[in-house]
Amino acid sequence: xxxxxxxxxxxxxxxxxxxxxxxxxxxxxxxxxxxxxxxxxxxxxxxxxxxxxxxxxxxxxxxxxxxxxxxxxxxxxxxxxxxxxxxxxxxxxxxxxxxxxxxxxxxxxxxxxxxxxxxxxxxxxxxx
Numbered sequence: 001x002x003x004x005x006x007x008x009x010x011x012x013x014x015x016x017x018x019x020x021x022x023x024x025x026x027x028x029x030x031x032x033x034x035x036x037x038x039x040x041x042x043x044x045x046x047x048x049x050x051x052x053x054x055x056x057x058x059x060x061x062x063x064x065x066x067x068x069x070x071x072x073x074x075x076x077x078x079x080x081x082x083x084x085x086x087x088x089x090x091x092x093x094x095x096x097x098x099x100x101x102x103x104x105x106x107x108x109x110x111x112x113x114x115x116x117x118x119x120x121x122x123x124x125x126x127x128x
């Protein structure tokens with residue numbers, strides 16, 4: 001069964017729209033040790049939520065892990081493929097108000113850029 005993660009991005013640097021336009025990209029530029037561990041733990045087929053930070057602070061779309069090269073543990077190369085925009089983007093305020101996310105690193109470790117999600121959290125964010 002695939003795992004689920006949320007990837008944070010600054011939309012002025014690389015937005016979900018950029019990912020949709022490109023089709024796929026290598027997710028890199030991560031330096032936090034916990035976020036790096038999460039990246040190294042990804043497997044092809046894992047489901048992703050793309051979350052835009054900055055002024056947006058909103059989960060906006062989906063993606064999928066295509067491949068993972070963790071041969072360099074300090075700079076794992078995770079190729080992701082863009083998915084669909086969320087029908088209803090989910091703001092950080094909405095996430096924080098949902099008890100399902102009370103123990104989530106998304107809420108508890110606000111600066112973590114690669115966040116594991118439970119299947120229920122993923123389904124809540126995509127609206128299914």
